[in-house]
Amino acid sequence: MIDGVMDDPGWLDGGLVDELTQVLPVPGDAPSQRTEIRIVTDGQTLFVGFRCWDTNPEQIVRNRKQRDTFPFWDDRVGFSLDTFNTKRNGYFFQTNPNAMRHDVLLEAEEFEVSWDTIWYVETSIDEAGWTAEFAIPFASIGFDPFVDAWGINFERGIRRSDETARWSDWQPQNFVSSMGVAGTLEGVEGLDQGLGFELTPGMTIRRRDERAVDDRFEFDPTFDGYYKVLPSVTASVTANTDFGQVEVDDIQIQDDRFALFFPEKRDFFLEDGLIFDFGDISQNGRPFFSRRIGFNAGNRVTGGGPARILGGGKLTGRLGPVKFGVLNTYVDEANDIDARNLLVGRAALNVFGESTLGMIVTRGNPDGSGATNPTRGRAFDEATGTGGGRNSTTVGTDFLYRNTDFRGTGQTFRASLWWAKSIDDDHLSAGRNNGYGIKLEYPNDRINWLVGFEELQEDYAPRLGFVNRNDIRHWFNSFRYRIRPKRGPIRTIDSDVFGQIFVDSGNQLETVNLRIVPAEFTSAIEDGFDVRYRLRHELVRPTDFIPTVSIPADDYTFHEVALRVFTSRNRPIRLEGELGWGTFFDGTRTRFDVDLEFRPSHYLFLGVEYEFRDINLPKRRGLAPGDPDRNDRDTQLVRLKVDLLFTPNIVWSNFIQYDNRSDNAGINSRFRYILRDGREFFVVVNQNVDTDENRANLSRSELLVKGIWTLTF
Numbered sequence: 001m002i003d004g005v006m007d008d009p010g011w012l013d014g015g016l017v018d019e020l021t022q023v024l025p026v027p028g029d030a031p032s033q034r035t036e037i038r039i040v041t042d043g044q045t046l047f048v049g050f051r052c053w054d055t056n057p058e059q060i061v062r063n064r065k066q067r068d069t070f071p072f073w074d075d076r077v078g079f080s081l082d083t084f085n086t087k088r089n090g091y092f093f094q095t096n097p098n099a100m101r102h103d104v105l106l107e108a109e110e111f112e113v114s115w116d117t118i119w120y121v122e123t124s125i126d127e128a129g130w131t132a133e134f135a136i137p138f139a140s141i142g143f144d145p146f147v148d149a150w151g152i153n154f155e156r157g158i159r160r161s162d163e164t165a166r167w168s169d170w171q172p173q174n175f176v177s178s179m180g181v182a183g184t185l186e187g188v189e190g191l192d193q194g195l196g197f198e199l200t201p202g203m204t205i206r207r208r209d210e211r212a213v214d215d216r217f218e219f220d221p222t223f224d225g226y227y228k229v230l231p232s233v234t235a236s237v238t239a240n241t242d243f244g245q246v247e248v249d250d251i252q253i254q255d256d257r258f259a260l261f262f263p264e265k266r267d268f269f270l271e272d273g274l275i276f277d278f279g280d281i282s283q284n285g286r287p288f289f290s291r292r293i294g295f296n297a298g299n300r301v302t303g304g305g306p307a308r309i310l311g312g313g314k315l316t317g318r319l320g321p322v323k324f325g326v327l328n329t330y331v332d333e334a335n336d337i338d339a340r341n342l343l344v345g346r347a348a349l350n351v352f353g354e355s356t357l358g359m360i361v362t363r364g365n366p367d368g369s370g371a372t373n374p375t376r377g378r379a380f381d382e383a384t385g386t387g388g389g390r391n392s393t394t395v396g397t398d399f400l401y402r403n404t405d406f407r408g409t410g411q412t413f414r415a416s417l418w419w420a421k422s423i424d425d426d427h428l429s430a431g432r433n434n435g436y437g438i439k440l441e442y443p444n445d446r447i448n449w450l451v452g453f454e455e456l457q458e459d460y461a462p463r464l465g466f467v468n469r470n471d472i473r474h475w476f477n478s479f480r481y482r483i484r485p486k487r488g489p490i491r492t493i494d495s496d497v498f499g500q501i502f503v504d505s506g507n508q509l510e511t512v513n514l515r516i517v518p519a520e521f522t523s524a525i526e527d528g529f530d531v532r533y534r535l536r537h538e539l540v541r542p543t544d545f546i547p548t549v550s551i552p553a554d555d556y557t558f559h560e561v562a563l564r565v566f567t568s569r570n571r572p573i574r575l576e577g578e579l580g581w582g583t584f585f586d587g588t589r590t591r592f593d594v595d596l597e598f599r600p601s602h603y604l605f606l607g608v609e610y611e612f613r614d615i616n617l618p619k620r621r622g623l624a625p626g627d628p629d630r631n632d633r634d635t636q637l638v639r640l641k642v643d644l645l646f647t648p649n650i651v652w653s654n655f656i657q658y659d660n661r662s663d664n665a666g667i668n669s670r671f672r673y674i675l676r677d678g679r680e681f682f683v684v685v686n687q688n689v690d691t692d693e694n695r696a697n698l699s700r701s702e703l704l705v706k707g708i709w710t711l712t713f
Contacts, residue, residue: 002133004099004122006038006049014040014047015185017154020165025484025491025524027172031165033129035077035156039185044192046136048093050077052156054129061159061570062097062125063599065645066653067674068113071096073526073569075159077132080106082151082179083143084232084318087354088402089274090151091117091141092177097130098602099123100648106177107274108354108402109414109443114263115270117141118677118710138231139193139712142317145231148189151182159570162491162524171410172445178412180354180404195713196228200678202708204242209701222708224268233317238268241309242706243294259468264290272316275325276346278360279398279418285435285456287394287420288344288362289466293329296337297367307334307366321350337368342464354402360420365392365463394462396420396435406442414441416452422462432505433459435470448480448496458505469502472510476500494520494530512537512557525568534560538585549615549633551585558583562591572599587617607641636660649674658691665689665696678710 001008017037022029034053041047052075054060060075071094078094092104092111099121105112120135143150154167155176166176168183202222223239243266261283264270269290276288293312297304312329324347333339341364348358398418406413419436437454458471480496495518502511513536520530535557540546542553560582567575573596580591591613598606613635637659644652651672658665667687674680688700 002047002120002122002135004124004131004133006051006131006133010040011038011047011049014038014049017167020154020156020167021170023155023164023166023170023172024162027170031156032161032163033156033158035165037079037154037167041191043190044138044194046081046134046138048079048134048136050132050154050156052077052129052131054158057125057127057129059160060097060125060130063569063572063602064096065098065100065602065648066605066643066651067101067648068116069100069102070113071100071102072157073159074098074157075130076157077155078102078176079134079152079154080177080179080182081136081141081185082182083141085144085147085149085151086318086321086350087151087180087182088350088356089318089323090177090179090182093119093121093134093136095121095123095132095134097123097125097132098648099132104177105270105272105274106179107277108356108400109178110274110277110280111177112270112274114265115273116267116677118712120677137712138191139196139198139228142228142232142234143188143191144318145191148187150185150188151179152185153179153182160525162526173412173443173448174404178404180402191231193228193231196231197713198226198678198710199713200224200226200708200710202242202706205705207703211697211699226271229315230317230319232319233315234272236268236271236314236316238309238312241268241294241312258284261466261468262291266290266294268312268314269293269327272314272325275316275323275348276327276344276360278346278358278396279420279437280400280414280416280439281418281437283466284469285420285437285454285460285465285467287360287396287422287435287462287465288346289464290327292366292464292466293342294331295366296331296335304367305335307337308332310339323348323350323356331366337366340364340366340368342366344464348398352401354404356400357398358400359397360395362394362462362464363391365424367463392422392424392463394420394422394465411442411444414443415439416441420460420462422460422465424461424463432457433461435460435462435467446482446484448482449478451477471504473503473505473507474500489523490521491524491526492520492522494522496520508539509537510539523568525570527566527568529563529565532562532564534562534580534582536560540585549585549617551617554586556585558585560584560589560591569597573597574599584615585617587615589616590614603645605641605643605645607639609637609639611635611637634660649676663690663692664699665691678708678712680708682706 020031020035022031036051038049062074064071064074074096076094076096078092080090080092082090088108090106092106094102101121103117105115117140118137119140121132123130123132153176156165169181174181204220204222206218208216220240220242222242225237227235229235278287294307294309296307310330310332314327316325326345328343330341343363346360348356351357396419401415403413416439421434435456439452441450453475455473456470460470461467478498480494483493498515500513503509515532515534517530517532522528537557539555540551540553560580562578562580564578576595578593594610596608615633640656642654653670655668669685671683684704686702687698690697690699
């Protein structure tokens, strides 16, 4: 039983860690405050306790309370676990003095913050500092039962002075989640996960009211199940899956011709989801992107939209030096696209200390005959009946080199190499359906650089992946130099350059992006400002479509200068603003972005984001005589967030978004009550409001009530 006090005599039987080293502001120095950490286990649960002494407890920063809110801007403690002792992957658990919970999946330098598992934490504050007690059931994490030592690291942050102290490794370019430099937890043996079953039945009640559509009332049971085949291997199933309680996506306004990227937020796909990541590809070119499951593009008559996942299964884990994952789902008929099976398999072998050599294969096409190719348009040829269609296969291989002690210097070096090939059934591509890339990185504190190249050929279009631009050769690089003054109010001065060049397969120049930040000044608590310059070159072809503006086919080069100012999140009010002005295609654009946060207490959060673009373009030929000689327009996007945080487990979140391009406002109100981890209750209201012609008309309304109840054995 944990209570946030650490007065149980059992803590004295555990291991003691009391020697942390300062990472910031002075790497290698002793911390300004004393910390003691104890670790004990009863065979079923890992208990970790932090006693954080503080000579000024009234200055402890504790603004955040909601689960998975990033606690970096509060006082905080956390620890990472490499339960396979591979120096590549693991788990990270963190809290602040409010007992908010932050859990993260780790895979090399990648991490998944949306992942949630079952664990507990309690905290308390007293006149000498604060205390945190963690309880992590072994049934909630995977581990190798044949190793008796885990990688582990501990970290404490003191926000008022932006101080960070760590147990193992104090290099600023590394993190507590960098498992390659973690310490060792010995004597890990005889752990009990129970029978290994985790069953989560649920019930969803939904009422939809939509214009021109009959009102619908739905009453749907749902089920997710997990079974630890081995302590290191998990089998998962889902049936009649519903994700109605998941947070809505932020609206984005598109100012180029390439499709936007939205991250995965659904629990079933987040669980061990990093195993399926491939090639260290951030967005464009991914052979697998889980958000393609449960959505299709429809056909020429019927637009795209969600497609219900009737069922799915997943097997993920690690056996010795191999990590693997197999995911299979069956998606219902929707938007005139028939039901279909979607499959992905991924495996990687640990090599060279911290590196991996892997492969991936996908099978299926969620869009069917509605599939498109970013370069060629519709993949399905109605005249010949080939291309697109029911199935498509993608295969690929990747090598990821990672070294956190490059040439014995304590610095980090990374290299990534990947190749993939997409194959539509009955589609001849003359072999131009490959994608490949290479990237070298030196991501360290004082000097941070990256260089890379990739080519996505004109028929490279993995149907279960994300490709918004192909028929390209892409060079990219970045360089940042950091100065850390020894005195004064400035903590860091950063100078950086980023550039990228796109050409097509005929080496015709399409896009150039260049960003230069001569100096960004940041204080110890992250007040700061910078001035930046951007250059952009675009080739617009007659067939190109840019949603925001109408641009004639031509070559364009345009420039922008911008000023950015930001204040610290230590204070109740935080502001970030950026003002930019410059040329835009053959006209001009003024850009203003502002992000305002207000936390009068840790029970209330108010946030406003505003994006404004004033675009002025020459009058196009064909306009009637007497029309203005400018084609002026502005785009505006507003996001409003209001969160009531009754406790870390009872939260009412409200999110309103509006943009004048679609003349549509979206309202999402979500009440979440966590009785205990794995047993949750949601009430969600979603509404869409049309604001065309200066009138507000409710076009869609949805009420959802959902409960889930996890049983572990």
